[in-house]
Amino acid sequence: MSPEDDLKILIITTMISSYPGANTVGQARLQYSPGTFIVRVPDPVMLPEEFYLDSFAKGIDGIIIMSSGSDCPYEGAYPRLSKRAGRVYARMKEQGIDTSRLKLTTICTVCKAAFLKEIREMQQNILKAKAA
Amino acid sequence: MTETNTSALEPSGDPVRVGVYVCHCGGNISDVIDTKAVAAALAAHPNVAVSNDYMFMCSDPGQALIIDDIKANHINRVVVAACSPTLHEITFRKALQRAGLNPYLFEYVNIREQASWVHKGDHEGATRKAVRLVAAGVEKVVRQDELFPIKVGVEPHVVVVGGGVAGMSAAVALAGRGLGVTLVEKGVALGGRVADLDRVYPTEERGADLVQDLTRQVEGHSRIDVRLGSEVVGLDGHVGKFAVTVRTSSAAPDDQDHLVRAGAVVIATGFDHYKPAQGEHGFGESPAVVTLPDFQAALRQCPASRRGLQVNGRPARSVAFIHCVGSRQIDGVHAPQADGKVNDYCSRTCCTATLHTIRQVQSRFPDVDVYDLHKDIRTYGRGHEAYYEDASRAGALFFRFPDEEPPTFAASTGGEYAGTVTTRDILTWGEELEIPVDLVVLATGMVPRDIASLIDLRKLPVGADRFLQEVHPKLRPVETGVAGILLAGACQGPMDINEACTAAQTAAVKAAILLANPTIELDPFVAVVDGERCDGCGKCLAECEYVGALTMADVEQAGATVRHAVVNPAMCVGCGACAAVCSPRAINVAGWTLDQFDAMVDAIIAEDVGALAHTECRAGVRHIEFAVISGGN
Numbered sequence: 226m227s228p229e230d231d232l233k234i235l236i237i238t239t240m241i242s243s244y245p246g247a248n249t250v251g252q253a254r255l256q257y258s259p260g261t262f263i264v265r266v267p268d269p270v271m272l273p274e275e276f277y278l279d280s281f282a283k284g285i286d287g288i289i290i291m292s293s294g295s296d297c298p299y300e301g302a303y304p305r306l307s308k309r310a311g312r313v314y315a316r317m318k319e320q321g322i323d324t325s326r327l328k329l330t331t332i333c334t335v336c337k338a339a340f341l342k343e344i345r346e347m348q349q350n351i352l353k354a355k356a357a
Numbered sequence: 358m359t360e361t362n363t364s365a366l367e368p369s370g371d372p373v374r375v376g377v378y379v380c381h382c383g384g385n386i387s388d389v390i391d392t393k394a395v396a397a398a399l400a401a402h403p404n405v406a407v408s409n410d411y412m413f414m415c416s417d418p419g420q421a422l423i424i425d426d427i428k429a430n431h432i433n434r435v436v437v438a439a440c441s442p443t444l445h446e447i448t449f450r451k452a453l454q455r456a457g458l459n460p461y462l463f464e465y466v467n468i469r470e471q472a473s474w475v476h477k478g479d480h481e482g483a484t485r486k487a488v489r490l491v492a493a494g495v496e497k498v499v500r501q502d503e504l505f506p507i508k509v510g511v512e513p514h515v516v517v518v519g520g521g522v523a524g525m526s527a528a529v530a531l532a533g534r535g536l537g538v539t540l541v542e543k544g545v546a547l548g549g550r551v552a553d554l555d556r557v558y559p560t561e562e563r564g565a566d567l568v569q570d571l572t573r574q575v576e577g578h579s580r581i582d583v584r585l586g587s588e589v590v591g592l593d594g595h596v597g598k599f600a601v602t603v604r605t606s607s608a609a610p611d612d613q614d615h616l617v618r619a620g621a622v623v624i625a626t627g628f629d630h631y632k633p634a635q636g637e638h639g640f641g642e643s644p645a646v647v648t649l650p651d652f653q654a655a656l657r658q659c660p661a662s663r664r665g666l667q668v669n670g671r672p673a674r675s676v677a678f679i680h681c682v683g684s685r686q687i688d689g690v691h692a693p694q695a696d697g698k699v700n701d702y703c704s705r706t707c708c709t710a711t712l713h714t715i716r717q718v719q720s721r722f723p724d725v726d727v728y729d730l731h732k733d734i735r736t737y738g739r740g741h742e743a744y745y746e747d748a749s750r751a752g753a754l755f756f757r758f759p760d761e762e763p764p765t766f767a768a769s770t771g772g773e774y775a776g777t778v779t780t781r782d783i784l785t786w787g788e789e790l791e792i793p794v795d796l797v798v799l800a801t802g803m804v805p806r807d808i809a810s811l812i813d814l815r816k817l818p819v820g821a822d823r824f825l826q827e828v829h830p831k832l833r834p835v836e837t838g839v840a841g842i843l844l845a846g847a848c849q850g851p852m853d854i855n856e857a858c859t860a861a862q863t864a865a866v867k868a869a870i871l872l873a874n875p876t877i878e879l880d881p882f883v884a885v886v887d888g889e890r891c892d893g894c895g896k897c898l899a900e901c902e903y904v905g906a907l908t909m910a911d912v913e914q915a916g917a918t919v920r921h922a923v924v925n926p927a928m929c930v931g932c933g934a935c936a937a938v939c940s941p942r943a944i945n946v947a948g949w950t951l952d953q954f955d956a957m958v959d960a961i962i963a964e965d966v967g968a969l970a971h972t973e974c975r976a977g978v979r980h981i982e983f984a985v986i987s988g989g990n
Contacts, residue, residue: 226481226482230479230482233961233962235958235961241828241829241832241833242829245443245832247470247471248441248443248467248470248471250470250475251441251469251470251471251474251475252470252474254474254475254477255475256475256476256477256478257475257476258476258482259472259476259479259482259483259485259486260482260486261486262486262489262490262493262961263467263471264493264954264957265442266933266949266954267882267931267932267933267946267949268932268933268934270932270933270934270937271932271933271934271936271937271946271949271951272933272937272951272954273936273937273938273951274937276951276954276955279955279958280958283958283959283962284962285958285961285962295820295821296820296821296826297818298818298826298828298829298837298838299818299838299902299930299932299934300816300817300818300838300902300903301816301902301934302902302932302934305900305934305937309937334829334831334832
C-alpha cells in the first residue's frame with residue numbers, strides 16, 4: 226500500500242455537478258488512489274463548520290469540497306459556503322490543524338483533469354505536512 | 358395560505374434490519390473488487406440481517422432477491438452497492454415499493470464508477486474502500502426516515518413572460534396540450550426581436566412572416582390570453598399554485614393589476630443587443646461604424662439600384678465586418694461592463710448572422726468589397742458552414758486577428774474612403790494590414806436583458822454571465838432552481854431562433870408534465886423541522902434565500918404555544934443552508950440529515966465494521982408526510 230492509499234480523504238460532491246463529474250472520471254477509467262471517499266450531498270452549504278472539524282478529529286486526513294461554484298443552482302449557496310470555509314480555516318488555525326487539509330474547489334460534470342489534480346495535490350500536501 | 362408539513366415520530370417497534378446487496382455488474386465490479394469479501398464484511402455489521410452478492414442486481418432476479426428478503430426476512434432497510442445511482446436509484450426504489458416497503462428506506466453506494474473503474478490496479482485497496490463505503494451506506498440508511506412525495510394541488514394554467522418567438526412558441530405548445538396560458542408582453546406588439554429581421558438563417562424565411570404566423574396561432578387560440586403592454590409585478594406561491602400579478606400600465610388606474618393563478622411560469626424575456634462603448638472600434642465617433650442589427654435594418658431599406666449599397670445616405674463600396682464585439686472579451690484587453698466584469702462568453706449566433714448578412718450583401722450588391730475580421734469562425738449549426746464557404750467563394754476576404762489585439766478604425770478626412778481598418782492577421786503570420794473601408798459593421802453579441810425586478814421577485818438564479826441559469830444543461834435543462842419556473846429562449850444565454858424555439862418547446866413540455874395531473878408529486882428532500890428540538894432562535898430564517906420557504910410561526914406543542922420554524926415544502930429547494938446553522942439540529946433536509954453524515958464519517962474511519970454500534974434509529978421510523986398543499990397565496 227502506498228502512503229497515498231493509506232490516507233483517508235473525504236470528497237464532498239454535489240448531486241448536480243461534481244458527483245456526476247466523479248462518474249465521468251470513472252467512465253474514462255482514469256485512476257486515482259483508493260484512499261478517497263466520495264460523499265454525495267445536495268449542496269455542501271448544508272454542512273456546518275463542526276462537521277469538518279469533527280471529521281478531522283475523528284481521523285479524516287483531508288477534505289475536498291467539490292462545489293458547483295458559480296454554477297450552483299441554489300441562490301446564495303456558494304457565497305455562504307465560501308464564507309463558511311473561511312471560518313473553518315480560521316478555526317483550523319486556532320486549533321493547530323494544517324489548513325492544507327481542507328480545500329474548497331469547483332468541479333463540473335466533465336472536470337476530469339481538475340478532479341484528479343485536486344486529489345493529487347491534497348495527498349501531496351498531507352504527506353508533506355506529515356513528514357515535516 | 359398553504360397547509361404546512363406534518364411530521365411525526367411513529368415508532369414501529371420493529372428492529373432495524375438492513376439488507377446489503379453487492380453487485381458484480383457482470384465483471385465490471387467483481388473483476389476488481391472482491392464482492393464476496395465485501396458482503397461478508399458487511400454481514401458483521403450489527404444492523405445487517407442479510408448480506409449477499411449477485412451477478413446483476415438490476416436484473417429481475419436481482420431485484421427479486423431484495424423483494425423476497427423484505428417479505429420473508431423482514432428486511433426494513435436496503436443498501437445496494439453497484440453502479441452510479443443516476444442509473445438505477447429509481448429502479449431499486451420501485452423494487453422496495455413493490456415489496457411494500459417505503460422506497461426511501463434505501464441507500465445506493467457507487468462502487469463501480471467511483472471504485473472498481475478507478476482503482477483497477479489495486480484490487481485490495483478497492484475492496485477495502487468498498488467495505489468502508491458500503492458501511493457508510495448502512496450507517497446512513499439506519500438513520501433514514503420514511504419519506505413520502507410532497508403532493509401539491511395544481512392550477513392547469515401557465516403564465517408565459519415575454520411575447521417573442523420563444524414565448525409565443527411556448528404559449529402555443531402549452532395551449533395545444535390543454536393548458537390555459539396568459540402571455541405577458543411588455544411591448545405593444547408580439548414578436549420581439551425576430552420581427553426586426555428581414556431574412557433568417559438557415560431557412561431564409563422572413564422574420565415578419567415567422568412572427569405573423571406565430572401571432573395568428575396565439576391570437577386564434579381560445580386558451581391563450583394575451584396581455585400587451587404588461588409586466589409581472591408579483592410572483593407569489595409555489596409550483597402548482599403560483600399567484601402572478603400582471604400589471605397593465607395603460608389600463609384604468611383601478612384596473613391595472615390582474616391576478617393570475619398558475620401552476621407554472623415560463624420566462625421568455627429574451628436578450629438585448631450589446632451596445633459598443635464609445636470609441637470601441639470607432640463606434641460613436643464616426644458614422645461609418647455601425648452595429649450588425651443597425652446594418653441589417655439599413656440593408657433591408659436599401660433598394661438594389663445602380664447607386665449600389667447606401668447606408669445612412671453614404672455609399673458603402675468597401676465594408677469590413679468585425680466579429681466578437683461585446684463577446685469573448687478578455688480581462689485587461691476589453692473595458693469591463695457595468696458590473697466590473699467582461700463578457701467572456703461567446704454569443705454563438707453572431708458568426709452565422711454576420712456571414713448570412715455578408716451573403717445578402719454579396720448577392721444584392723456584388724461590387725461591394727467585403728472583409729471579414731474574426732478571432733474564429735464558429736458556424737456551429739446545421740448548414741451554417743455553407744454561409745462561410747459561399748461568402749469565401751464569392752470573394753469575401755477573411756482575416757484572423759489575435760485575441761489580445763482587436764482591429765482598430767481610423768476615420769480619414771477627405772480621403773477616397775471613410776477610413777481605414779488596421780488589423781494583424783494570424784493567417785499571414787502576423788502581417789499588419791490596412792484596409793480602406795466606407796463602412797465598419799460590428800458583429801455585436803447578446804447581453805442579458807435587464808429583468809432585475811422579475812429576478813428579485815423570486816431570487817431567480819443568475820449565472821456568472823448574468824443570464825438566467827438553468828439547473829443543469831444536460832441533467833435538468835430549462836429548469837430553474839425554483840420548482841415550476843422554467844426558462845425559454847435567450848433569457849438563459851445566447852441562442853438562435855431555432856434553439857430558442859426548441860428551448861420553448863422543452864419548457865412547455867416540462868410544464869405540461871408537471872401539470873398533467875390534479876396533484877404534483879415532488880421529491881421529499883426538503884427541510885423538515887423537529888419541533889421538539891427547535892428553540893425558535895430564527896437563525897435558519899436568515900440563511901434561507903427563498904421567499905416563503907421558511908417562516909417562524911406560533912404553534913401548539915404539548916399544550917403550550919411555542920414559536921418555531923415552519924417549512925413550506927413546496928417552496929423549499931432542499932439546499933440545506935438552514936441546517937448548517939442550527940445548533941440543536943432541529944432543522945434538516947429529509948433524507949440528508951447531519952446525523953447521517955456524521956455516522957457515515959464514523960463508518961469510513963472505522964477499522965472494523967463489526968465494531969460499529971448497533972443503531973435502533975430512535976426506536977422506530979420517523980414518518981415524514983406532507984398534507985396535500987391545496988391553497989394558493
